[in-house]
Amino acid sequence: MEIGLLTASQLSEAASVYALSWQTSHRSILSPDALSRHDATWARSHLEGLTAAGHLLLGLYEEGALRGVIAVRPRSGELSSLYVHPAHWGKGYGSALLRAALLRIPSGITPSLTVLSSNARARALYERRGFLPSGKAVLLNPEKNLSELTYIHPERKQIMKVLAINGSPHAHGNTAASIGIVAGALREEGIETEIVQVGHLPVRSCIDCRACRSRPDHHCAFDDVVNACIDKAQSCDGFLFGSPTYYAGMSGAMKAFMDRLFFTGGLPPYKVGMAICAVRRTGGLDVYHQLNNFMDITNFIRVPLPYWSVAYGNRDGDMMADEEAVSVLRTGGKQMAWLMKSLACAKDAVPMPALPERKWTNFIR
Numbered sequence: 001m002e003i004g005l006l007t008a009s010q011l012s013e014a015a016s017v018y019a020l021s022w023q024t025s026h027r028s029i030l031s032p033d034a035l036s037r038h039d040a041t042w043a044r045s046h047l048e049g050l051t052a053a054g055h056l057l058l059g060l061y062e063e064g065a066l067r068g069v070i071a072v073r074p075r076s077g078e079l080s081s082l083y084v085h086p087a088h089w090g091k092g093y094g095s096a097l098l099r100a101a102l103l104r105i106p107s108g109i110t111p112s113l114t115v116l117s118s119n120a121r122a123r124a125l126y127e128r129r130g131f132l133p134s135g136k137a138v139l140l141n142p143e144k145n146l147s148e149l150t151y152i153h154p155e156r157k158q159i160m161k162v163l164a165i166n167g168s169p170h171a172h173g174n175t176a177a178s179i180g181i182v183a184g185a186l187r188e189e190g191i192e193t194e195i196v197q198v199g200h201l202p203v204r205s206c207i208d209c210r211a212c213r214s215r216p217d218h219h220c221a222f223d224d225v226v227n228a229c230i231d232k233a234q235s236c237d238g239f240l241f242g243s244p245t246y247y248a249g250m251s252g253a254m255k256a257f258m259d260r261l262f263f264t265g266g267l268p269p270y271k272v273g274m275a276i277c278a279v280r281r282t283g284g285l286d287v288y289h290q291l292n293n294f295m296d297i298t299n300f301i302r303v304p305l306p307y308w309s310v311a312y313g314n315r316d317g318d319m320m321a322d323e324e325a326v327s328v329l330r331t332g333g334k335q336m337a338w339l340m341k342s343l344a345c346a347k348d349a350v351p352m353p354a355l356p357e358r359k360w361t362n363f364i365r
C-alpha cells in the first residue's frame with residue numbers, strides 16, 4: 001500500500017473511483033437521475049477545482065490500482081473528498097488516507113471537514129479518528145432531515161504533543177519521575193506530554209505473523225495498547241521511551257511493547273525521540289542503547305543530550321536526588337522542544353526527504 005500526491009495523469013483514474021464511491025454512498029438519498037449526473041466527468045472537474053483552490057489530492061494505491069482518494073488544504077486545514085472504491089470498503093483504507101492527509105496539516109491549524117448527517121459510516125470513521133461535531137449544521141433537506149455537518153479535530157489545535165511511554169510497572173517510580181522532569185521542561189515550552197504506562201500491563205510479545213505489514217492502518221493483530229499508541233502517534237511530534245533496568249535490559253513489558261510498536265511500520269518518520277532509563281546501580285546504559293536501537297533504524301531524529309539520560313534510584317522517586325540526572329533530563333526536555341520547533345519551522349522551507357527504497361539482503365549470498 002502506498003499513499004502519495006496524485007499527478008494530473010492520475011486524475012481520470014481518481015475521478016472514476018471518486019464517482020463510483022460517491023454514487024454508492026449517496027444511493028439511499030438521491031434519485032437515480034441525480035446519481036447518474038454525478039459521473040466521472042463531474043468528479044474530474046470537481047477534483048480539478050479543488051486543486052486550483054490549493055487542495056492537495058492524495059491517492060492510495062495497492063497492487064498498482066487506485067483504491068481511494070482524499071483532498072487536503074494544508075493552509076486552512078480543510079479535508080474533503082474522502083472516497084474509497086466500494087469493493088474495498090472496510091479494509092482501513094479510509095483511515096489510512098485520513099491519517100496521511102492529517103499529517104499534511106501543520107500543527108496549530110485545526111483540521112475540519114463536512115459530512116452528510118445521513119452518512120453514518122463516514123461519521124463513525126471520523127469520530128474514531130478523533131473528529132467531533134463542531135455544532136455547525138446546514139439544513140439541506142427539511143423533509144428528509146438531511147444536514148451537512150461540520151466536524152473538527154480539536155486535539156490538533158494544541159501546538160505540539162509528545163507521547164511518553166513508561167515501561168515501568170510503577171506509576172510513580174523512577175522512570176515516571178524522569179519522564180515527569182522532561183515533560184515539565186516541555187510544558188514550559190508550550191508542549192504537551194501524554195503519558196502511557198505499559199509496564200504493569202500483560203503486553204503480548206510479537207509472534208512475527210506480519211499481519212501489521214499488510215494492514216493499511218498498520219495495526220497489530222493483538223488489539224491492545226500498541227494499536228492505541230500507533231493511533232496516538234499520528235498526531236504526535238515527539239516521543240519519549242522510558243524503562244527501568246531489569247537485569248541490564250529494559251522491562252519485559254516494554255520490550256514486548258517496543259518490538260510490536262516499531263515492527264508495525266506505523267510510526268510516522270522524522271519524529272523527535274528520546275530514551276530514558278531508571279536504574280538502581282548497573283546496566284542502565286545498556287537499556288539506554290536498547291531503547292535507542294529502535295529509533296535509530298526507524299528514521300527518528302534523536303534529541304541532542306549533554307549526557308546519557310540514565311537516572312539512578314531504587315524505590316519510588318529516589319532519582320530526584322540524582323541531581324546530575326535531573327539536570328540532564330531537564331536539558332533534554334528543553335532541547336527536545338527546540339528540535340521539535342525547529343523542524344516544524346523548517347517543514348515548508350526544507351521538505352523532509354522522501355524515504356529511500358529499502359534494500360533487504362538478509363545476508364544471503
Ligand SMILES: Cc1cc2nc3c(=O)[nH]c(=O)nc-3n(C[C@H](O)[C@H](O)[C@H](O)COP(=O)(O)O)c2cc1C
Nearest residue numbers: 168173174175244245246247248280281282313314
Ligand atoms: C526484575 C528486576 C530487575 C532489576 N535489575 C536491575 C539491574 O540489572 N540493575 C540495576 O541497577 N537495577 C535493577 N533493578 C532495579 C530497578 O532498575 C530500579 O529499582 C529502578 O529504579 C526501577 O525503576 P521504576 O521505579 O521506574 O520502576 C531491577 C529491578 C527489578 C524488579
